[in-house]
Amino acid sequence: AQTVTQSQPEMSVQEAETVTLSCTYDTSESDYYLFWYKQPPSRQMILVIRQEAYKQQNATENRFSVNFQKAAKSFSLKISDSQLGDAAMYFCAYRSAIWETSGSRLTFGEGTQLTVNP
Amino acid sequence: DAGVIQSPRHEVTEMGQEVTLRCKPISGHDYLFWYRQTMMRGLELLIYFNNNVPIDDSGMPEDRFSAKMPNASFSTLKIQPSEPRDSAVYFCASSLGTGYYEKLFFGSGTQLSVL
Numbered sequence: 001a002q003t004v005t006q007s008q009p010e011m012s013v014q015e016a017e018t019v020t021l022s023c024t025y026d027t028s029e030s031d032y033y034l035f036w037y038k039q040p041p042s043r044q045m046i047l048v049i050r051q052e053a054y055k056q057q058n059a060t061e062n063r064f065s066v067n068f069q070k071a072a073k074s075f076s077l078k079i080s081d082s083q084l085g086d087a088a089m090y091f092c093a094y095r096s097a098i099w100e101t102s103g104s105r106l107t108f109g110e111g112t113q114l115t116v117n118p
Numbered sequence: 119d120a121g122v123i124q125s126p127r128h129e130v131t132e133m134g135q136e137v138t139l140r141c142k143p144i145s146g147h148d149y150l151f152w153y154r155q156t157m158m159r160g161l162e163l164l165i166y167f168n169n170n171v172p173i174d175d176s177g178m179p180e181d182r183f184s185a186k187m188p189n190a191s192f193s194t195l196k197i198q199p200s201e202p203r204d205s206a207v208y209f210c211a212s213s214l215g216t217g218y219y220e221k222l223f224f225g226s227g228t229q230l231s232v233l
Contacts, residue, residue, distance in 0.1 A: 043207060045224035091161065105174065106222070108161040 002027045004094050006109035013082045014117050020067075021077045021112045023092030030054075031097040034068065034075045035106070040088040048090070051075065053097070079114075087116045122225035124210050130231045136198040139228045141210030142191055151222070152185055152195050153209040161209075167193065200232045 003026045013019035025034070036048040051059045051068050058066050063083075067076045079086055092109040123142040131137055143150045151166040165175040170187045178185070182201070187193040197204055207227040213220045 043227045043229075045209065045211070045222075047221055105163050105166075106161075110160050 002029075002032075002094050002096065002107050004092050004107050004109040006090075006092055006112050008112045009110070010113045010115070012115040012117060013079070015082055015084060017082055018078060018080045019082055019114065021079075021090050021092075021114065023075045023077070023109055025073050025075065025092070025094050025109075027073070027094065027096075029096055029098060033095045033097060034066075035093040035095070036064070036066070036075075036077045037091045037093060037108075038086075038088045039091065039111070040085075045091070049077065082116050084116050084118060087114055089113050122210055122212050122223050124208075124225035124228050126228060127226065128229045128231075130233065131200055132233050133201055134199045135232075136196065137200045137204075137230060137232075139195040139197075139208050139210075139230070141193045141195070141225060143193070143210070143212030144214075144223055145191065147212035147214050147223075148190075149213045149215070149220075150187060150193050151209075151211040151213075152193070153211065153224075155207040155209060155227070156205075164195070164208075197230075200230075202232045205230055205232050 005024050032053045034051045038046045038048050049059050049061045049064050051066055058068050063080045065078045089111045091111045093106045095106050125140045148169050152164040153161050154164055155161045164177045165185045166173055167187045185195045207229050209224050209227045211222050211224040213222045
């Protein structure tokens with residue numbers, strides 16, 4: 001079974017600064033998808049960024065980028081020019097690309113609470 | 119589109135009572151998921167449907183839990199009888215397809231408190 005670990009329960013960053021959230025995962029599969037979701041106080045989970053395992057290039061979405069290290073099974077999220085609205089719980093998630101293994105099951109990490117200080 | 123709509127937003131009930139959580143997925147989406155979020159176990163998948171048919175219910179904790187999807191625009195998650203350990207936030211999510219380009223849209227969740 002796959003597992004996802006976020007070792008930082010809490011992180012803080014000054015507004016306009018850069019912060020990196022860590023995520024590691026364990027899998028024996030070679031093809032899979034990785035995601036970062038944001039959960040603000042409104043509770044709704046919002047997709048921030050996603051990465052296909054077979055793509056070498058790190059995904060980027062505006063101020064959000066990832067550092068995907070497949071051999072190390074690491075998938076960190078970098079937030080540049082942090083804004084107050086970035087304050088939220090961030091979840092790393094894994095999904096197998098093999099339908100027979102997990103269908104559409106997402107396995108989530110424990111989450112990292114990000115505080116943005118003005 | 120209004121997104122995934124869940125009701126109620128909050129539910130407080132007493133142990134032993136029946137609880138029904140409701141979800142309206144985004145129109146046109148063919149996959150619907152029920153997740154549960156607790157401090158102890160984090161986010162875990164309970165069950166998911168494809169074209170209204172349950173595909174994987176291995177995450178349903180026990181027989182007290184049941185889920186239905188009578189049509190493409192409505193799903194329910196029922197707990198009967200409810201217990202204090204069922205207290206959690208229950209999320210419904212929907213998507214169109216399941217490939218990489220699938221984007222999972224979550225509702226705002228139902229905060230369930232069983233006293």
